[in-house]
Amino acid sequence: MDNELKRTLGVSDAVMVGLGAMVGAGIFAALAPAAGAAxxxxxxxxxxAAVVAYCNAHSSARLAARYPSSGGTxxxxxxxxxxxxxYLAGWGFVVGKTASCAAMALTAGAYLWPGREHEVAVAAVVGLTAAGCGGVQKSARVARLIVxxxxxxxxxxxAACLASGAAGAGRLDGGAWGGPAGLLQGAGLLFFAFAGYARITTLGEEVRDPGRTIPRAVPLALGIALLVYAAVAVAALAVLGAGALAGSSAPxxxxxxxxxxxxxxxxxRVGAALAALGSLLALVLGVSRTTLAMARDGHLPRALAAVHPRHQVPHHxxxxxxAVVAVLAATADLRGAIGFSSFGVLAYYAIANTSAWTLGSDVKGRAVAAVGLSGCVLLACALPLASTLAGAAVLALGALVYGIRSRLRSGT
Incomplete structure (x- = not known):
């Protein structure tokens, strides 16, 4: 069929795509606001956040092995x-992650050319979209270099922080805790940093032997990201402490x-820009594949389901x-995108865990899905109120659109 994708990605390719999304989104964007909350x-x-992410990853990997096609949850x-x-999962993912794409582009712009971040962001979106249209293997190679x-x-x-005489000037206990509510809110914000492994499952139709590749790639990417995050967080706390970390725009x-x-x-600064660009590349890949899947089912214009005959990518x-991300990057201030995106992704994974619960009588799988579902709901409710309200409004709008279209199709 002319709208099917070609399976070209191996385990290392899939891991690099996931890491490209996680490392860029996490360390340079979520650590400071999480320290402010927790x-x-x-x-x-x-x-x-890592525990909830592991549960979500386990459930997603089981589902991806059963349903190895583009679109994820x-x-x-x-x-x-x-x-x-x-539909609701796809809606939340596409809207939330489109905003995240713009936020990552603006992050790169702010590091590369402060004061002209919008122009740099638009140029980055155009360049990486062109790279994505050139084929998923090319995107995977770019992701590998960036990672x-x-x-x-x-x-x-x-190394610099831990070897310096300033290590210990900050406190690894960070000072006062933010209490249970602050801990949960911090975890919800840091969950944003782990959401990149979703790119692996949304690329399921382009992975070789997905029944083996995806269950191996997802925990590998998640484990490497956790080790990196923990090392960097400890180093930053050692020299800054939680108070200075929370107040820093470039921690x-x-x-x-x-x-x-x-x-x-x-x-x-260059590393931060590269990380944001790597995250942007992986996000565009994931959002476009979910858009492809929704277009195939008629929830979005069917023209978006077209696959390029040569490059084997959903180029439309x-x-x-x-185009949408470029407009947002040119016009919007998306500093609040982390909380908004976290809410959408947590809702997305709540549906993934619920889906995994129905796979069978596997005790471990059901237990992990139950913990993941509970964690998603808890962290989503603990996010800043503005993020929770905005995310809930977007999901409600999606449900309303679905209901109207269903009634029109049925003729009632």
Missing amino acids: GGGVLAALAL YVYGRERLGPFWG AAVLGVLAAVV LADAVRAAGRPGLVPVV AELAVG
Whole structure:
């Protein structure tokens, strides 16, 4: 068929796509606001976010092995729970992650050219959309290069902070904890940093031997990201403490400066920009594949389901997503996108865990799905009120659109 994708990605490719999304979204964007919410409990919040992410990853990997097609939880919810729940998952993912794409583009712009971040962001969106249209293998190669560079920068940050005489000036206990509510809110914000492994499952139709590849790639990407996050968080806390970390707009640059290595600041700025670009690339891939799946089912214009005959990518979907993201990047201030995106992704994974619960009588699988579902609901409710209200309004709008279209189709 002319709208089917080609399976070209192996385990290492899939891991790099997932890492590209997680590392860029997490360390440079979510650590400071999480420290502001959780205070000295930021490391505990990181651990809690990781537990919920693991449960979601386990459930998603089981589902992806059963349903190896593009769309992720949109497909799983549709197949296991019914068309409405699949649609709602896809709606939340596309809207929330489109905003995240713009936020990552603006992050890159702010680091590369402060004061002209909108122009840089638009250029980044155009360039990476073109890379995505060139084929998923090309995107995976770009992601691999970006991840390697970013991990090198983060290793330098950790080494500089822990080896400096300033280590210990901050406190690893971070000072006062934010209490249970602050811990949960911090975990909800840090969950944003772990959401990148969803890119692996949304690319399920382009993965070789998905029954084996996806269950291996998802926990590998998640485990590597957790180790990186923990090392960087400990290093930043060691020199800054939670208070200074929470108040910083560029926490890793401030950390190396406090560690007595100001020469590393430009390197960190470039690393942050690369991380954001890697995240943007992976996000565009994931959103376009969910758009493709929804277009195939008629929930979005069917023209978006077209697959390029040569490059074997959903080029119409990628161009449409790129165009919307470019407009947002040119016009919007999306500093609140982390909380909004976290709410949408937590709702997305709540549906994934519910879908995984229905797979069978596997005791471990059901237990993990139950913990994941409970964690998603708890963290979503603990997010800042504005994020919760905005996310709930977007989901309600999606449900309303679905209801109206269903009534029009039935003629009632």
